[in-house]
Amino acid sequence: MKKSRFLSASVVNIAIMLGVLSLAGCKKVDDVDVSENITTLTEITWDELIPADFEQPENPFETMSQDEIDKLMDGSEESKAIIEQLEKEFYYAPTVDKLDGMRVKLPAYITPLEFDGQMKLEEFLLVPYLGACMHTPPPPSNQIVHATPSEAVEVDDMYSPVWAIGRLRVDTKKSALAEAGYQLELEDIEPYKRLQ
Amino acid sequence: MLTLAWQSLRNRWGTVLLATLAVAVSVSLILTVEKIRHEARNSFAQTVSGTDLIVGARSGSIQLLLYSVFRIGNATNNISWETAKEIEQRDAVKWTIPISLGDSHRGYRVVGTTQDIFTQFRYGNDQALRIASGRAFDDVFDAVVGSEVAKALEYAIGQPIVIGHGTGSVSLVKHDERPFRISGILAPTGTPVDRSVHISLAGIEAMHVDWQSGRQSSDELSVDAIREMDLTPKAVTALMVGLNSRAAVFREQRSINTYREEPLLAILPAVALQELWSLIGVAEKALFFISMSVVVAGLVNLVSVLLASLGERRREMAILRATGARPIHVFTLLGLESTGLTILGVASGLLLHYIILLSSGWWISENYGLVIPVGIPDAQGLRILLGVLLAGILAGLIPAFAAYRTSLADGMTQKL
Numbered sequence: 001m002k003k004s005r006f007l008s009a010s011v012v013n014i015a016i017m018l019g020v021l022s023l024a025g026c027k028k029v030d031d032v033d034v035s036e037n038i039t040t041l042t043e044i045t046w047d048e049l050i051p052a053d054f055e056q057p058e059n060p061f062e063t064m065s066q067d068e069i070d071k072l073m074d075g076s077e078e079s080k081a082i083i084e085q086l087e088k089e090f091y092y093a094p095t096v097d098k099l100d101g102m103r104v105k106l107p108a109y110i111t112p113l114e115f116d117g118q119m120k121l122e123e124f125l126l127v128p129y130l131g132a133c134m135h136t137p138p139p140p141s142n143q144i145v146h147a148t149p150s151e152a153v154e155v156d157d158m159y160s161p162v163w164a165i166g167r168l169r170v171d172t173k174k175s176a177l178a179e180a181g182y183q184l185e186l187e188d189i190e191p192y193k194r195l196q
Numbered sequence: 197m198l199t200l201a202w203q204s205l206r207n208r209w210g211t212v213l214l215a216t217l218a219v220a221v222s223v224s225l226i227l228t229v230e231k232i233r234h235e236a237r238n239s240f241a242q243t244v245s246g247t248d249l250i251v252g253a254r255s256g257s258i259q260l261l262l263y264s265v266f267r268i269g270n271a272t273n274n275i276s277w278e279t280a281k282e283i284e285q286r287d288a289v290k291w292t293i294p295i296s297l298g299d300s301h302r303g304y305r306v307v308g309t310t311q312d313i314f315t316q317f318r319y320g321n322d323q324a325l326r327i328a329s330g331r332a333f334d335d336v337f338d339a340v341v342g343s344e345v346a347k348a349l350e351y352a353i354g355q356p357i358v359i360g361h362g363t364g365s366v367s368l369v370k371h372d373e374r375p376f377r378i379s380g381i382l383a384p385t386g387t388p389v390d391r392s393v394h395i396s397l398a399g400i401e402a403m404h405v406d407w408q409s410g411r412q413s414s415d416e417l418s419v420d421a422i423r424e425m426d427l428t429p430k431a432v433t434a435l436m437v438g439l440n441s442r443a444a445v446f447r448e449q450r451s452i453n454t455y456r457e458e459p460l461l462a463i464l465p466a467v468a469l470q471e472l473w474s475l476i477g478v479a480e481k482a483l484f485f486i487s488m489s490v491v492v493a494g495l496v497n498l499v500s501v502l503l504a505s506l507g508e509r510r511r512e513m514a515i516l517r518a519t520g521a522r523p524i525h526v527f528t529l530l531g532l533e534s535t536g537l538t539i540l541g542v543a544s545g546l547l548l549h550y551i552i553l554l555s556s557g558w559w560i561s562e563n564y565g566l567v568i569p570v571g572i573p574d575a576q577g578l579r580i581l582l583g584v585l586l587a588g589i590l591a592g593l594i595p596a597f598a599a600y601r602t603s604l605a606d607g608m609t610q611k612l
Contacts, residue, residue, distance in 0.1 A: 112466040113442060114245060117238035119473055125443060138446035146443050158470060181443045
């Protein structure tokens with residue numbers, strides 16, 4: 001008597017569980033079909049953030065002698081205009097617009113911008129290298145990703161590289177004030193292990 | 197079963213109480229230390245927000261952070277006004293807040309700055325400074341004080357104050373003839389702003405009108421004559437900078453660090469804060485480790501007290517066995533005892549923790565500027581409580597098991 005009651009009870013239980021799971025499953029399917037690339041995660045490299053056909057112009061100051069640089073920076077209005085023009089050409093760093101909206105996994109180093117009350121990261125920049133020497137210019141704007149997690153993340157070792165996972169946004173608005181650049185809606189951070 | 201356990205404990209209440217007290221004290225210690233650690237970290241991390249760069253004369257990044265944000269230590273040099281203007285006018289720069297340091301009022305730092313500190317400066321969760329009463333500085337000799345300054349020195353709006361040269365707590369040489377006037381008092385922020393006195397840059401210049409040779413000269417200009425003078429600053433100590441695009445920070449930092457006109461240093465405040473934290477963090481972790489050790493000591497003490505008492509309880513066990521209890525019952529009895537004591541210890545520890553916070557909270561905030569809110573334990577606190585409870589229950593199984601084995605061996609009769 002007891003055994004059969006037990007059996008029927010467990011059958012009812014399992015049926016209910018399956019029912020609930022299938023409903024939950026149904027919901028997921030609806031979500032997936034909304035837009036493309038919503039679940040596929042693409043691993044990208046820093047090189048892919050630069051358009052393949054882009055040729056980096058040489059740093060004009062590299063080829064000048066100290067005398068020429070001094071003469072150029074004599075403080076006059078014309079020299080300021082020339083320098084501005086040179087800088088604009090040199091700093092031009094186009095973005096790869098087709099990456100917009102893709103879910104990506106990028107290996108990077110973190111430079112913090114904002115901490116919350118418990119020293120967790122609220123906002124940070126992702127860069128290809130950390131603490132670089134002064135012999136070369138800092139990374140161009142298409143090699144910097146501005147990451148904003150939905151909630152503050154805790155990173156134990158800020159000096160080690162991480163895998164940043166999230167949806168990439170390409171900011172194509174370029175004005176006199178702001179550069180075009182990459183933003184990442186951060187979903188997750190994982191420590192970077194070499195064989196992955 | 198429970199009544200048996202209770203009666204047995206009552207019989208030995210002296211030792212039992214002491215063991216429970218040890219657990220209670222250790223639990224309250226770790227809860228209190230954790231709470232203080234949490235709040236100290238909070239207060240540290242919340243000092244500055246939304247600032248992309250801090251610029252000062254060339255020194256070191258932590259030194260610049262300390263004197264510009266935490267008001268600890270001093271600058272080695274100033275930045276010329278021309279340079280400050282040039283940086284402000286760059287395309288990439290959205291706003292700047294110049295600050296001038298080096299003077300004090302009764303031990304509190306005086307900060308010369310512009311109105312932008314009330315409009316652009318942010319701390320904590322993107323909060324701006326709020327003027328609780330009065331208004332921002334308007335006249336050359338107006339001063340806006342932080343909440344801690346106003347409370348400690350019992351200041352009111354309109355009160356004249358005298359500002360001294362240098363940052364010592366007692367001003368041996370004062371700027372007596374040019375008393376400043378409190379025009380506003382800021383709302384509390386939980387940051388070093390509370391301990392500062394803010395005046396306009398013109399006010400700093402006015403104060404130093406006759407200090408040109410490093411000491412006060414004997415000619416005294418009247419206050420009105422000073423107001424008429426050109427009080428444009430010649431230099432400022434540091435500059436807080438907000439950029440139009442956060443990603444531009446590396447390039448602007450490099451450009452300022454290699455500035456040809458003057459030796460400058462630009463830091464990312466978050467990076468410098470993190471470097472400073474890695475120094476303090478070691479001490480913080482050590483503190484946590486020590487309090488954990490104290491908890492372990494308390495639990496070990498409890499277990500040893502119970503184990504030690506087993507010897508004198510063999511007759512008690514034998515009687516129980518004689519009246520029909522099986523060894524498993526003895527095990528359960530001891531288990532219940534230790535669980536009960538652990539629960540009691542943890543609960544009293546929590547109570548003791550609240551007593552400590554409530555009684556010393558005022559003293560801590562007066563002396564260290566740290567406000568510790570009292571409420572239900574947060575996630576970390578709950579985790580600690582649960583952990584100690586679990587550890588105590590598990591540890592209590594040791595004397596329970598020992599009693600189980602003894603009563604098995606002894607059987608119904610006890611051989612003394």
